[in-house]
Amino acid sequence: xxxxxxxxxxxxxxxxxxxxxxxxxxxxxxxxxxxxxxxxxxxxxxxxxxxxxxxxxxxxxxxxxxxxxxxxxxxxxxxxxxxxxxxxxxxxxxxxxxxxxxxxxxxxxxxxxxxxxxxxxxxxxxxxxxxxxxxxxxxxxxxxxxxxxxxxxxxxxxxxxxxxxxxxxxxxxxxxxxxxxxxxxxxxxxxxxxxxxxxxxxxxxxxxxxxxxxxxxxxxxxxxxxxxxxxxxxxxxxxxxxxxxxxxxxxxxxxxxxxxxxxxxxxxxxxxxxxxxxxxxxxxxxxxxxxxxxxxxxxxxxxxxxxxxxxxxxxxxxxxxxxxxxxxxxxxxxxxxxxxxxxxxx
Amino acid sequence: xxxxxxxxxxxxxxxxxxxxxxxxxxxxxxxxxxxxxxxxxxxxxxxxxxxxxxxxxxxxxxxxxxxxxxxxxxxxxxxxxxxxxxxxxxxxxxxxxxxxxxxxxxxxxxxxxxxxxxxxxxxxxxxxxxxxxxxxxxxxxxxxxxxxxxxxxxxxxxxxxxxxxxxxxxxxxxxxxxxxxxxxxxxxxxxxxxxxxxxxxxxxxxxxxxxxxxxxxxxxxxxxxxxxxxxxxxxxxxxxxxxxxxxxxxxxxxxxxxxxxxxxxxxxxxxxxxxxxxxxxxxxxxxxxxxxxxxxxxxxxxxxxxxxxxxxxxxxxxxxxxxxxxxxxxxxxxxxxxxxxxxxxxxxxxxxxxxxxxxxxxxxxxxxxxxxxxxxxxxxxxxxxxxxxxxxxxxxxxxxxxxxxxxxxxxxxxxxxxxxxxxxxxxxxxxxxxxxxxxxxxxxxxxxxxxxxxxxxxxxxxxxxxxxxxxxxxxxxxxxxxxxxxxxxxxxxxxxxxxxxxxxxxxxxxxxxxxxxxxxxxxxxxxxxxxxxxxxxxxxxx
Numbered sequence: 103x104x105x106x107x108x109x110x111x112x113x114x115x116x117x118x119x120x121x122x123x124x125x126x127x128x129x130x131x132x133x134x135x136x137x138x139x140x141x142x143x144x145x146x147x148x149x150x151x152x153x154x155x156x157x158x159x160x161x162x163x164x165x166x167x168x169x170x171x172x173x174x175x176x177x178x179x180x181x182x183x184x185x186x187x188x189x190x191x192x193x194x195x196x197x198x199x200x201x202x203x204x205x206x207x208x209x210x211x212x213x214x215x216x217x218x219x220x221x222x223x224x225x226x227x228x229x230x231x232x233x234x235x236x237x238x239x240x241x242x243x244x245x246x247x248x249x250x251x252x253x254x255x256x257x258x259x260x261x262x263x264x265x266x267x268x269x270x271x272x273x274x275x276x277x278x279x280x281x282x283x284x285x286x287x288x289x290x291x292x293x294x295x296x297x298x299x300x301x302x303x304x305x306x307x308x309x310x311x312x313x314x315x316x317x318x319x320x321x322x323x324x325x326x327x328x329x330x331x332x333x334x335x336x337x338x339x340x341x342x343x344x345x346x347x348x349x350x351x352x353x354x355x356x357x358x359x360x361x362x363x364x365x366x367x368x369x370x371x372x373x374x375x376x377x378x379x380x381x382x383x384x385x386x387x388x389x390x391x392x393x394x395x396x397x398x399x400x401x402x403x404x405x406x407x408x409x410x411x412x413x414x415x416x417x418x419x420x421x422x423x424x425x426x427x428x429x430x431x432x433x434x435x436x437x438x439x440x441x442x443x444x445x446x447x448x
Numbered sequence: 449x450x451x452x453x454x455x456x457x458x459x460x461x462x463x464x465x466x467x468x469x470x471x472x473x474x475x476x477x478x479x480x481x482x483x484x485x486x487x488x489x490x491x492x493x494x495x496x497x498x499x500x501x502x503x504x505x506x507x508x509x510x511x512x513x514x515x516x517x518x519x520x521x522x523x524x525x526x527x528x529x530x531x532x533x534x535x536x537x538x539x540x541x542x543x544x545x546x547x548x549x550x551x552x553x554x555x556x557x558x559x560x561x562x563x564x565x566x567x568x569x570x571x572x573x574x575x576x577x578x579x580x581x582x583x584x585x586x587x588x589x590x591x592x593x594x595x596x597x598x599x600x601x602x603x604x605x606x607x608x609x610x611x612x613x614x615x616x617x618x619x620x621x622x623x624x625x626x627x628x629x630x631x632x633x634x635x636x637x638x639x640x641x642x643x644x645x646x647x648x649x650x651x652x653x654x655x656x657x658x659x660x661x662x663x664x665x666x667x668x669x670x671x672x673x674x675x676x677x678x679x680x681x682x683x684x685x686x687x688x689x690x691x692x693x694x695x696x697x698x699x700x701x702x703x704x705x706x707x708x709x710x711x712x713x714x715x716x717x718x719x720x721x722x723x724x725x726x727x728x729x730x731x732x733x734x735x736x737x738x739x740x741x742x743x744x745x746x747x748x749x750x751x752x753x754x755x756x757x758x759x760x761x762x763x764x765x766x767x768x769x770x771x772x773x774x775x776x777x778x779x780x781x782x783x784x785x786x787x788x789x790x791x792x793x794x795x796x797x798x799x800x801x802x803x804x805x806x807x808x809x810x811x812x813x814x815x816x817x818x819x820x821x822x823x824x825x826x827x828x829x830x831x832x833x834x835x836x837x838x839x840x841x842x843x844x845x846x847x848x849x850x851x852x853x854x855x856x857x858x859x860x861x862x863x864x865x866x867x868x869x870x871x872x873x874x875x876x877x878x879x880x881x882x883x884x885x886x887x888x889x890x891x892x893x894x895x896x897x898x899x900x901x902x903x904x905x906x907x908x909x910x911x912x913x914x915x916x917x918x919x920x921x922x923x924x925x926x927x928x929x930x931x932x933x934x935x936x937x938x939x940x941x942x943x944x945x946x947x948x949x950x951x952x953x954x955x956x957x958x959x960x961x962x963x964x965x966x967x968x969x970x971x972x973x974x975x976x977x978x979x980x981x982x983x984x985x986x987x988x989x990x
Contacts, residue, residue, distance in 0.1 A: 183624050
């Protein structure tokens with residue numbers, strides 16, 4: 103049984119369509135990421151799932167139970183959903199313990215304590231249970247929010263930009279930690295972010311949103327390697343667009359010379375496409391008579407981002423060697439699975 | 449930034465601060481004197497009754513205001529009820545209604561000879577008051593309803609703001625954790641708004657304590673009435689001061705509660721500024737019910753009494769538009785104008801003193817000049833009479849000592865007393881308005897003008913005064929309006945045969961002839977609407 107099925111969901115606000123015709127499915131114990139720039143409707147979708155916003159049409163099913171369909175809207179308090187807000191939404195007038203048992207206060211006291219202890223252990227906060235939220239760090243507050251949601255034993259966990267308030271230095275560590283907690287607790291989760299790094303690190307499945315529509319759904323590597331549209335390609339990490347003409351199943355011709363594909367691309371021969379080449383797929387060699395000139399270098403540590411000017415176009419390359427500005431270089435594209443888009447009609 | 453100010457500025461700031469706090473000190477001084485026979489007699493007989501009634505009145509008004517204001521604030525903050533845009537400011541309107549005017553109108557309507565009971569008698573064939581039971585509006589209960597119906601907006605405004613400032617996600621979280629909207633309200637919103645509610649209730653309690661006109665009209669024996677009666681009836685300033693001290697103790701307690709709650713308020717507030725239109729999804733009939741509730745509050749406290757006044761004013765126009773009415777209006781405008789300008793000048797003086805002097809204690813003059821605001825008008829009037837009476841007596845004694853004819857009551861029996869009383873009571877408003885606009889001037893402007901070679905006085909003239917002119921205007925306006933509306937202090941301090949609009953209207957209310965005072969009442973109410981407009985503007989801007 104799927105943890106969440108969203109079919110043909112429409113949502114509008116003040117007569118404006120925020121979401122149109124959205125469909126996506128989430129399997130049990132899977133983490134789905136809604137990725138998109140701000141204003142694309144990802145948070146709206148999350149709130150619609152939670153029942154905090156009314157739908158215009160469409161159906162939402164959580165754990166096999168219909169919570170939204172035409173003429174029916176299950177109120178949020180009956181949906182069994184755990185939600186982690188951007189600001190964590192901890193009740194400031196309650197201790198960590200009181201926050202955690204808030205959703206389970208109908209259970210016998212003993213069971214409440216037991217479950218609270220369990221989840222607080224899981225998030226490593228057992229010692230801080232008598233503290234108030236303002237006495238905790240941002241990361242601790244977030245873990246309280248997660249503990250509170252887990253104690254409620256939700257059918258589905260929703261996370262709204264959960265890492266945006268966390269220092270970038272500890273963010274990746276925390277993401278790994280929370281992913282582990284969710285996996286250990288065995289909950290399915292949907293989370294929303296605009297950062298592809300967070301999405302890659304946290305999600306099993308990605309849905310890229312653009313202007314209220316889902317553009318592509320798949321595993322992170324699928325989307326990265328085989329983006330369906332230029333938007334997805336750009337959003338998951340920029341690259342270079344070049345005109346390309348198909349030679350055969352495995353080769354195309356580009357201004358950087360012939361490029362070889364590691365898998366067949368199934369495009370018709372002798373037609374023109376735009377090829378999308380990621381920075382790390384271009385190799386550079388120093389050559390005094392090379393056609394390219396290095397215009398700028400950004401040192402990234404393990405590698406460098408090198409901008410090379412060649413015949414009016416600037417190429418973004420990511421290489422391990424070091425180059426200096428004004429250096430002449432040769433460019434070559436390494437064999438990889440090619441990404442070809444139809445020519446953009448101007 | 450530290451500026452060396454001329455000695456005259458420093459001394460005048462302190463002198464004004466001390467002068468304005470003097471009445472309060474005078475009362476406390478008198479109050480601490482050993483009790484005289486009259487006070488002892490009152491204590492032995494009626495005093496406990498007065499205290500008992502005052503406590504009941506304050507508690508009753510508090511509870512009733514809570515029941516009116518909190519649901520209204522909650523509906524307005526959380527749901528999209530029909531007519532929300534209009535209700536938002538309509539719910540403030542009752543604040544413009546002086547309670548005694550509302551009391552007069554409902555008495556007209558509901559007492560034995562009024563239309564409601566007459567119709568009931570006609571319909572059921574009752575003959576006398578003994579044939580049926582009808583609640584007596586001129587009672588403690590009636591006073592509670594009337595006062596609460598015009599004071600509840602204080603609580604409504606503060607609670608609504610507090611609800612709006614709470615992060616939406618808190619309510620959403622509670623709902624997602626399985627709580628109904630009502631449960632979420634009781635367990636999250638209400639506790640978080642507790643400091644704001646305490647502030648609102650203490651403001652209401654202070655206003656209720658200070659009310660004289662309504663309780664006097666309804667013949668409910670409270671402490672304000674006791675002060676008034678001991679002075680006007682027994683002529684004992686001493687006993688009046690002793691009762692006033694008692695009231696000051698209550699005021700101080702309420703003020704402490706207010707301050708304490710305000711400080712607590714800061715801990716919790718954070719707002720993500722999100723959409724809240726969908727926060728509480730209500731069925732249409734529930735929305736209409738909520739709207740009906742809010743509108744009935746507005747009707748009770750404003751629409752109905754105001755329309756009655758308009759009706760009376762048109763019916764009795766020739767009786768109302770008299771030479772007296774015009775004379776008393778001019779009196780009122782004159783006094784209020786003088787007080788407003790003086791208060792504003794004082795506010796600028798002590799406000800800039802605080803800004804420029806920048807030494808420990810330089811804010812004390814401003815604080816001292818604001819002390820009078822919390823003091824009930826009746827008590828304050830006694831506080832003015834004590835020193836002024838003493839001055840008059842000394843002056844007359846002195847003149848007579850040298851064989852002359854005493855000049856009479858130069859201080860306590862003239863407009864001087866009235867102006868002094870208003871100043872003590874309302875300078876706080878001007879200080880607040882001017883101070884907040886002074887605080888908006890960034891300190892860097894002071895530094896720039898000083899480094900560009902301007903003396904403090906020149907800087908004040910060229911930089912500060914132009915920048916605070918708007919705040920000064922607000923100060924003048926607000927003090928003007930409050931002075932126009934003030935009643936109890938005017939009743940005690942006004943010179944013989946001198947009426948302000950408020951005392952004039954009150955005469956008619958007491959004589960149960962409110963029809964004839966309707967025009968004056970409308971003027972007072974319309975003027976009272978101005979600060980509400982300013983208030984609602986500033987709320988919308990935030």
